[in-house]
Amino acid sequence: MSEHPTHQLPSYLNSHELGPWGVYLEQVERVTPYLGKLSKWVETLKRPKRSLIVDVPIELDNGTIAHFEGYRVQHNTTRGPGKGGVRFHQDVTLSEVMALAAWMSVKTAAVNLPFGGAKGGIRIDPRNYSRGELERITRRYTSEIGVIIGPNKDIPAPDVNTNAQTMAWMMDTYSMNEGATTTGVVTGKPVSLGGSLGRVEATGRGVYVVGCEAARDKGIPIEGARVVIQGFGNVGGTAARLFYEAGAKVIAVQDHTGCVHNANGLEVLALLKHVEEHGGVAGCPDAESLGAADFWALETELLIPAALESQINEDNANSVRARIVIEGANGPTTPEADDILTSKGTLIVPDVLANAGGVTVSYFEWVQDFSSFYWTEPEINHRLEAMMRAAYTSVAAVADKHQVTQRTAAFITACTRILESREVRGLYP
Numbered sequence: 001m002s003e004h005p006t007h008q009l010p011s012y013l014n015s016h017e018l019g020p021w022g023v024y025l026e027q028v029e030r031v032t033p034y035l036g037k038l039s040k041w042v043e044t045l046k047r048p049k050r051s052l053i054v055d056v057p058i059e060l061d062n063g064t065i066a067h068f069e070g071y072r073v074q075h076n077t078t079r080g081p082g083k084g085g086v087r088f089h090q091d092v093t094l095s096e097v098m099a100l101a102a103w104m105s106v107k108t109a110a111v112n113l114p115f116g117g118a119k120g121g122i123r124i125d126p127r128n129y130s131r132g133e134l135e136r137i138t139r140r141y142t143s144e145i146g147v148i149i150g151p152n153k154d155i156p157a158p159d160v161n162t163n164a165q166t167m168a169w170m171m172d173t174y175s176m177n178e179g180a181t182t183t184g185v186v187t188g189k190p191v192s193l194g195g196s197l198g199r200v201e202a203t204g205r206g207v208y209v210v211g212c213e214a215a216r217d218k219g220i221p222i223e224g225a226r227v228v229i230q231g232f233g234n235v236g237g238t239a240a241r242l243f244y245e246a247g248a249k250v251i252a253v254q255d256h257t258g259c260v261h262n263a264n265g266l267e268v269l270a271l272l273k274h275v276e277e278h279g280g281v282a283g284c285p286d287a288e289s290l291g292a293a294d295f296w297a298l299e300t301e302l303l304i305p306a307a308l309e310s311q312i313n314e315d316n317a318n319s320v321r322a323r324i325v326i327e328g329a330n331g332p333t334t335p336e337a338d339d340i341l342t343s344k345g346t347l348i349v350p351d352v353l354a355n356a357g358g359v360t361v362s363y364f365e366w367v368q369d370f371s372s373f374y375w376t377e378p379e380i381n382h383r384l385e386a387m388m389r390a391a392y393t394s395v396a397a398v399a400d401k402h403q404v405t406q407r408t409a410a411f412i413t414a415c416t417r418i419l420e421s422r423e424v425r426g427l428y429p
């Protein structure tokens with residue numbers, strides 16, 4: 001009998017040097033023993049279904065031509081169309097987008113939305129470009145990835161440094177190329193274009209809801225609880241406001257401009273205004289500035305990483321003194337840091353559960369666009385909160401049953417759903 005190398009990964013997929021993709025592969029390794037007979041299919045989770053790298057050329061305001069590298073990765077579409085945001089960041093890589101797409105597959109399955117996972121990105125620091133240049137970049141990128149996106153194929157949404165305006169340009173470009181207005185091709189659009197009420201705040205609201213559930217499990221009252229947040233954009237800023245309004249004390253915030261700290265609690269509304277006016281938290285009045293090492297070592301009930309990947313790692317995990325980590329960001333904790341925190345008794349509510357509020361309301365938006373029937377904001381928030389609570393309860397129950405972390409429990413739930421669908425669909429075209 002000849003030996004066929006059936007499980008050999010393509011070289012670009014198998015290195016643990018590959019940053020976030022390596023982290024994701026490690027997470028899949030950890031869940032495999034819990035998948036029973038379905039583990040036969042686990043290889044499908046270790047390779048993206050489709051990865052597209054595109055050149056995005058535009059004319060800059062000064063008349064020169066610039067080229068940007070863009071990506072769209074569809075990790076898995078077994079349970080439905082690809083779904084996931086588009087990131088504009090100078091450090092975006094294919095490995096990062098592959099991992100972010102894979103986490104979307106796990107996330108949509110963990111909360112049982114009828115989607116697969118996808119993600120996109122452009123390697124650019126948007127702060128260095130004018131609004132007109134960003135519009136041209138977004139439109140050209142949309143045309144380049146237009147062959148693989150669509151309301152039944154893959155539906156982009158906002159992520160780091162993109163917003164409702166970016167989605168409006170994407171929707172308009174796709175619609176012009178198709179010759180028909182197609183609102184359902186992206187979510188996170190302006191409400192005037194078929195966007196959903198509540199989408200802007202949805203991810204932060206979901207973080208708040210599962211944060212309250214986790215705090216209750218740990219016997220921590222939200223009123224007076226200390227909260228430390230990294231990232232003060234869409235996710236971190238909204239979560240900060242909701243915890244602050246519920247009586248928690250947001251004692252420190254870090255963003256790309258620095259860290260600010262006030263042991264008595266920051267004035268979150270004033271801080272949001274300061275960021276709007278100055279572009280970052282640095283220089284905020286009534287707060288002292290803090291070095292990064294001191295920021296991570298702050299004693300706190302809740303720590304919310306809401307910026308980028310691998311921020312809690314083997315260099316700082318030992319110093320973390322948080323009782324609960326709520327992962328607003330995607331992939332903020334490396335597997336090594338996961339182990340260190342877990343051994344210290346820290347409860348980690350994983351990204352694929354904690355930040356699923358955004359894609360949940362994106363799902364509501366997609367449904368509303370298809371039916372052209374729009375829901376009220378209280379209706380949306382009520383459904384979102386119910387789905388987040390149900391997802392938290394079911395992941396916590398799986399964690400309890402198998403005596404594993406909530407991350408492994410969320411992966412067990414999600415990978416089982418994806419691989420069951422894979423098995424019943426079969427492989428042949």
Ligand SMILES: NC(=O)C1=CN([C@@H]2O[C@H](COP(=O)(O)OP(=O)(O)OC[C@H]3O[C@@H](n4cnc5c(N)ncnc54)[C@H](O)[C@@H]3O)[C@@H](O)[C@H]2O)C=CC1
Binds near residue numbers: 159230233255
């Ligand atoms: N926007 C959404 O609906 C969702 C976002 N996420 C994830 O949440 C995280 C944050 O996304 P958004 O809030 O949308 O982005 P955003 O662009 O609105 O805000 C990003 C924040 O991170 C900060 N930041 C960037 N680099 C940093 C660094 N090196 N150190 C400290 N802070 C830094 C920025 O200053 C900013 O405050 C990302 O991991 C994203 O993938 C997850 C689910 C949905």
Ligand SMILES: O=C(O)CCC(=O)C(=O)O
Binds near residue numbers: 085107355356362
């Ligand atoms: O709203 C969406 O479709 C996806 C949001 C996203 O990119 C994420 O959850 O990481």
